[in-house]
Amino acid sequence: MKGTGPHTTRLTAAAALTLALAATGCGGGAADRDENTVRIAYQKFGTFIAMDSLMRKVKEEFEADNPGVTVELQAIEAPAEDYQTQVNLMNGSASQAPDLIYQDSFTINQDADAGYLMPLDEYFDAWEDADEFSVQEAQAVTSLDGQRYGVMLGTDVRGLWYNTELLEQAGVGTPWEPATWDEVLDAARAVQAEFGDEVTPLNVYSGTPAGEAASLQGFQMLLSGTGDALFDDDSQKWITGGRGFTDSLGFVRTVFDEGLGLDVQDALDTNVGTVNNEERFPSGELAISLDGSWVTQSWIPGANRPWDGWEEVMEFTPMPTRDGQGAGATSMSGGWALSMGGQATNPELAWEVMTYALSRENAIKFAIEGGQIPVRADVAEDPAFLNEAPMAEEFAALVDITGFRPAYSEYPRVSIAVQEAMEAVMLGEATPEEAADLYAQEVEGIVGPDNVTGGS
Amino acid sequence: MTRAPGNPGTPGRAPQAPARTRGSRRARAGAARWVVPMAPALFLLLAFFAGPILWTVWASFTNEALTGAQAADTEFVGLDNFEQLAGDRRFRTAAVLTALFLLGSILGQTVLGLALALLLRHRHGAVRGAVGTVVVGAWVVPEVVAGFVWYAFLEREGTLNALLGSVGVGAQNWLFTAPLLAVVLANVWKGTAFSMMTYGAGLSEVPGDLEEAARVDGASGLQVLWYVVLPLLRRTIATTLLLITLQTVQVFTLIYVMTAGGPGSRSTTLPLLMYREALSLGDLGYGTAIALALLVIAGLFSVVYVRMLSKEEQA
Numbered sequence: 159m160k161g162t163g164p165h166t167t168r169l170t171a172a173a174a175l176t177l178a179l180a181a182t183g184c185g186g187g188a189a190d191r192d193e194n195t196v197r198i199a200y201q202k203f204g205t206f207i208a209m210d211s212l213m214r215k216v217k218e219e220f221e222a223d224n225p226g227v228t229v230e231l232q233a234i235e236a237p238a239e240d241y242q243t244q245v246n247l248m249n250g251s252a253s254q255a256p257d258l259i260y261q262d263s264f265t266i267n268q269d270a271d272a273g274y275l276m277p278l279d280e281y282f283d284a285w286e287d288a289d290e291f292s293v294q295e296a297q298a299v300t301s302l303d304g305q306r307y308g309v310m311l312g313t314d315v316r317g318l319w320y321n322t323e324l325l326e327q328a329g330v331g332t333p334w335e336p337a338t339w340d341e342v343l344d345a346a347r348a349v350q351a352e353f354g355d356e357v358t359p360l361n362v363y364s365g366t367p368a369g370e371a372a373s374l375q376g377f378q379m380l381l382s383g384t385g386d387a388l389f390d391d392d393s394q395k396w397i398t399g400g401r402g403f404t405d406s407l408g409f410v411r412t413v414f415d416e417g418l419g420l421d422v423q424d425a426l427d428t429n430v431g432t433v434n435n436e437e438r439f440p441s442g443e444l445a446i447s448l449d450g451s452w453v454t455q456s457w458i459p460g461a462n463r464p465w466d467g468w469e470e471v472m473e474f475t476p477m478p479t480r481d482g483q484g485a486g487a488t489s490m491s492g493g494w495a496l497s498m499g500g501q502a503t504n505p506e507l508a509w510e511v512m513t514y515a516l517s518r519e520n521a522i523k524f525a526i527e528g529g530q531i532p533v534r535a536d537v538a539e540d541p542a543f544l545n546e547a548p549m550a551e552e553f554a555a556l557v558d559i560t561g562f563r564p565a566y567s568e569y570p571r572v573s574i575a576v577q578e579a580m581e582a583v584m585l586g587e588a589t590p591e592e593a594a595d596l597y598a599q600e601v602e603g604i605v606g607p608d609n610v611t612g613g614s
Numbered sequence: 615m616t617r618a619p620g621n622p623g624t625p626g627r628a629p630q631a632p633a634r635t636r637g638s639r640r641a642r643a644g645a646a647r648w649v650v651p652m653a654p655a656l657f658l659l660l661a662f663f664a665g666p667i668l669w670t671v672w673a674s675f676t677n678e679a680l681t682g683a684q685a686a687d688t689e690f691v692g693l694d695n696f697e698q699l700a701g702d703r704r705f706r707t708a709a710v711l712t713a714l715f716l717l718g719s720i721l722g723q724t725v726l727g728l729a730l731a732l733l734l735r736h737r738h739g740a741v742r743g744a745v746g747t748v749v750v751g752a753w754v755v756p757e758v759v760a761g762f763v764w765y766a767f768l769e770r771e772g773t774l775n776a777l778l779g780s781v782g783v784g785a786q787n788w789l790f791t792a793p794l795l796a797v798v799l800a801n802v803w804k805g806t807a808f809s810m811m812t813y814g815a816g817l818s819e820v821p822g823d824l825e826e827a828a829r830v831d832g833a834s835g836l837q838v839l840w841y842v843v844l845p846l847l848r849r850t851i852a853t854t855l856l857l858i859t860l861q862t863v864q865v866f867t868l869i870y871v872m873t874a875g876g877p878g879s880r881s882t883t884l885p886l887l888m889y890r891e892a893l894s895l896g897d898l899g900y901g902t903a904i905a906l907a908l909l910v911i912a913g914l915f916s917v918v919y920v921r922m923l924s925k926e927e928q929a
Contacts, residue, residue, distance in 0.1 A: 239894060243896070246681045246896065250680070265681070271681075271683035271686065272679075272681040272685035272686050274685075367876065422877070423770070423787050423790040423877070426876055426877050567682050567683060570896075582878065585877055585878050
């Protein structure tokens with residue numbers, strides 16, 4: 159044994175060294191990333207398969223046109239919130255960071271602040287298609303520092319989807335055009351009286367499991383109809399304690415207290431949106447739903463579960479303001495963009511892939527399959543889009559009155575506070591007033607007491 | 615356990631004496647002989663275990679975030695996170711829920727595990743094998759799978775409601791109406807096997823003649839259990855309780871799969887709160903502060919148990 163001693167020692171030392179080197183190799187920087195590979199991170203979840211379909215097409219065609227280039231697709235199957243967490247974690251590590259990111263426009267400020275995104279002004283201004291993009295598009299993807307951090311794929315509006323057959327049976331005349339919140343609730347009550355437990359009269363997204371859908375499709379669709387807002391543009395402060403806030407929570411309470419909405423446990427299911435649009439609407443179990451313009455993506459041919467003949471049954475009407483004030487109706491808009499990672503290995507190549515994905519032809523495909531409102535003027539006018547896209551006219555009418563989220567860096571956390579206030583009300587844990595107070599405390603904690611102002 | 619702890623690489627050699635008399639060279643060679651073979655393991659341990667723990671401690675004193683300006687420009691904030699923790703009603707609720715989850719799980723696992731171990735004691739090998747397989751099966755199942763199994767059992771259209779429905783009891787979603795009870799049950803189901811095995815091993819060390827003697831003196835079965843068997847098992851019980859406690863405070867997957875902490879925050883224990891703050895809200899600094907608080911709580915329990923053990927030793 160004596161003779162082998164030092165030998166073994168040296169061998170072991172060599173093994174340990176190799177191991178250490180291997181381990182450092184794993185955590186290595188972007189230096190060892192392949193220059194000819196473009197990594198794209200995007201979401202694929204529930205009824206939303208349009209992005210996956212677009213990206214597969216881009217990969218196939220771009221790779222065929224550019225031998226030697228690899229487009230690496232990373233489809234992340236998760237709800238939007240978890241998707242964003244995952245992308246943030248990837249962005250935190252140079253070797254994992256995506257080159258292109260499919261990104262909800264409201265997270266752009268936050269991620270630009272973190273240094274996760276690459277400013278695109280230089281590329282965008284030199285792009286021949288740049289003129290086709292609208293002013294609203296530019297606003298949504300420009301951060302507070304004035305730089306453009308993405309290019310939007312499409313936008314959307316929100317309103318009331320309803321099942322004409324169910325409403326007619328319940329004695330509500332169609333086309334249904336409610337002028338106030340009370341008229342919406344009355345129609346829901348009529349459905350409840352006619353069908354009892356068999357049909358859910360009115361879906362309003364609410365609570366943390368529904369995520370941003372609760373905050374935007376649910377709460378802010380109500381709040382924007384009261385004349386109040388989450389953020390005061392003049393003073394640049396977050397508003398707490400407004401009457402509109404409490405009224406909106408009051409609407410949520412009415413829906414769940416009177417049993418007009420889904421069972422609370424169904425509403426508090428992460429998959430509530432998918433189930434609503436793939437199952438409850440097609441099977442006639444849901445009468446009215448406050449949802450986005452894109453829900454047609456779950457019914458058209460090519461969807462997970464196409465619904466033949468939905469056009470004859472489903473109609474869309476704008477969401478009224480509280481007492482019919484203002485324009486009488488309201489809407490909120492969001493939209494997703496493609497952005498470039500701050501650590502993109504080869505920005506020129508990534509930009510090429512990006513513009514390929516955003517081309518006229520691909521934008522038409524995405525607008526139709528994803529139920530989007532185009533942001534490119536040439537796409538909005540294209541006959542291929544106008545003929546194929548469902549409800550294009552109804553949606554276009556809302557574009558003038560639609561509102562946008564205060565997509566500042568703090569917004570995503572404020573939005574979660576909104577969802578929690580809704581959840582407390584729907585579970586009966588707090589009255590609208592109490593939940594509004596808790597929200598006020600929470601927001602103060604998030605943005606600091608100096609950035610909060612009292613409401614009306 | 616009575617052997618004096620020696621250097622693992624030098625069995626059979628008294629390490630102290632020669633090192634002093636023959637100079638440091640031999641000592642260094644001796645040290646090299648166990649340090650070098652251990653180096654890979656030590657490296658892995660430091661890199662993947664001690665490293666993250668140290669990072670957690672550091673991060674809890676900063677405003678580290680997943681995204682936003684603080685991710686690019688992380689600052690040292692001193693005790694801010696812990697001050698916030700002290701005034702956070704969510705943290706208090708989660709701490710209470712964690713305590714309830716812990717107590718329920720420990721009570722259930724100990725009683726069930728001990729009962730099973732006692733019942734299986736003098737049974738036929740086939741019986742022990744069959745019961746052991748069933749119980750240990752639950753323990754072997756990954757947490758995610760266990761979570762889904764219980765979800766399927768307790769949800770509105772689940773097995774439990776089907777059974778209850780057949781005797782005329784109305785269906786309800788147990789995960790919604792009794793979320794904490796549901797996760798405690800699932801955790802007990804999963805953890806009982808561990809208790810059963812350690813108690814089984816402990817029981818096999820209890821000398822049969824002591825029990826026999828007690829029986830001859832006229833003690834009933836319960837009296838034998840209470841006055842003879844349990845006192846002899848006390849060390850095993852304390853060790854098992856310690857291990858169960860440490861396993862239970864950190865349960866995340868099971869609860870996340872079954873209820874995700876909901877409805878509201880009615881089953882949000884500290885690990886779930888930590889996840890919410892660190893990953894959903896992206897506030898890594900505050901999330902790691904909660905993690906440290908959890909570590910302190912677990913540490914306090916450990917101290918209590920270890921003192922129980924050392925007292926025993928002195929007696």
